[in-house]
Amino acid sequence: MSEVDAKRKVNKQPNKQPMPTQDPQVRIKNFSEVALGYTEEDAVIEAERCLSCKKSPCRQGCPVEIDIPAFIERIRERDFAGAIAKIKEKNNLPAICGRVCPQEAQCEKYCLVGKKKEPVAIGRLERFVADYEMARGEGTIQKPASPTGKKVAIVGSGPAGLTAAADLCMMGHDVTVFEALHTPGGVLVYGIPEFRLPKDIVRREIANIEKMGVKIRTNMVIGKVLTVDELLQSGYDAVFIGTGAGLPYFMNIPGENSNGVYSANEFLTRSNLMKAYRFPEYITPIVTGKRVAVIGAGNVAMDAARTALRLGAEESYIVYRRSEKEMPARKEEIEHAHEEGVKFHLLTSPVEILADEEGKVRGMTCLRYELGEPDESGRRSPIPIKGSEFFMEVDTVVMAIGQGPNPLVPETTPDLELNRRGNIVADETGKTSKPGVFAGGDIVTGAATVILAMGAGKKAARAINDYLATL
């Protein structure tokens, strides 16, 4: 299919080299990764679709500023080690980003090839070289600049915190990450399921950051065991807060505290962090009934609906008050959910959860909706249709309607300015109202994506570095 032009071989295939995946009927019975990753051949063929165009607009779409054409060029040359080294100049979590970044809204959105065909599969290529390196042992550990003697505390070991930590460590600072849970990784370990992001990959990426010199302390709830002020008093020159969106929203409808109603955070944390899918080998339980309704249509909702199937649900529903077009989840996640048999009840939302005499969920009273004028989010707002009440029989309900900022740090840091919703106010470099304190990721923006949090961590690392130079 590929043709050779005057200078370099360009593959003119209109479509991306397909991603090998587990068969849907097989994968709904296991928690192994759905997307299996490119082979070397796949990767080279896909890399040959890149025009290596002069402007390389893809780069403007990358929050962590990866030199995308340069790494793809190395893949073309089969210099896979060179390709990953190029990525790692900017991104310390490539195996994770290659899997969970919404590339369609970032680098691939701007790809020149994508004007008329499918864009180059930049994400899949990133994943390929990251996996290539992991499969061959430890790979290269970046060597930090000589020590500056400055100490930085990072609160939270999710994508924002890990990125800030790695970058600050590279700049020669002495970095300690404080994590509240028993395993570092934040949403990468408690939220995103094994079948989308294997925890072994997360563990290895974090181990590489530790090998660079970053110290990680788990079981440390900042705001409780130590406050931000105490960190500053105990010798840290700066603090970065990346505590994420750790407070689940509920709908505040009757019956929501019935047995069998979970927040998506609880449902996913039980399964992912506590490994309840391997109960009773791991002794944290999870109850998934026969018919599970997940309320919401973001990535978290798709993760929950697909997890429910794997835990043995016969029916797994996405219940969403808008239409398919407004669903905030990535297209790929929605497609995977469809393939696996998740059923979509769109323009529908519960108004009450009904329980049996033991308090267990037996169903929901739902309303049907139609779309009206666009609201402040730019999406057409759902309007309930009068008299459209109907009963939906379910025995488990998972609320995946978003999350607010976790209050533990803001509550105990009095001079930190917050917005109306309780998010920390920070400028684009992460600077907060409190000297020496920076913040980034979901705690500032509200729930968003892994890569945006990483971008915020990266910017904050630069700002912290500048700040430390003034001390």
Place this chain on the structure above:
Amino acid sequence: MYRIRSKKVLGPELKLMVVEAPEIAAKAQPGQFIILRENEYGERIPLTIADFDRQEGTITIIFQEVGRSTRDLGLLEAGDSILDFVGPLGKKSEIEDFGKVVCVGGGVGVAPVYPITRALYEAGNHVISIIGARNRELLILEEEMRKVSHQLVVMTDDGSYGEKGFVTDALRRILSQDNYARVIAIGPLVMMKAVSEVTKEFGVKTIVSLNPIMVDGTGMCGACRVEVGGETRFACVDGPEFDGHQVDWNLAQQRARMFLAQEKIADEAHGGGCRCQK
């Protein structure tokens, strides 16, 4: 890893452990709790802090072996370590000189009520304490409670020690003799519910400490939802102490039964590959 400095068997299936956790000990306040995970396969279980020693850097926990996780924990000995130990979590008790107070502890609930009683005593309150258990063997911390109370009443359900009857029997008598500023009650849900019903009759403000099912303990998951005054609260960050007159006790009891079937399976799996002497 958090080393167990000492262990004491307080009664049948009732154990005390002093755990080395200096950073937590430095910050712990009466009313707060810790979450521990004994090993890689374990659950995260919340336990209210029974005591803390800032000098020694230790936290004391007292637990009843009611299921798989607490039974596994009970198998550890002094010198062993607990994999994860995190805290202090939750809000601290409100401690001031209220005047006359009654502290009520039932069963293993005497453990968390002890540091609160001590703090209230030291703050200048006139403290009457009532502790109770099903029988003499299950009664804990009698001497400790006696030292921090102006008067201590001991109740056992079967009359094997102290007075025969429930803590509510003693409470009703005490409240009818004098005016009290508040009652603090910690124990099984049925006991706290019964205490709250009695104190409501007398119009005495009542603080209870809820210990619902939790996972992270930092507000992230909402497993610990309780309804207080008609509003949903997270016990881990909004509590664990709430106004007993406002708590929806039926809901709390219902939610405590959420995983009963699974708890049974986990318990039966116990003894398989573990170190338990069957």
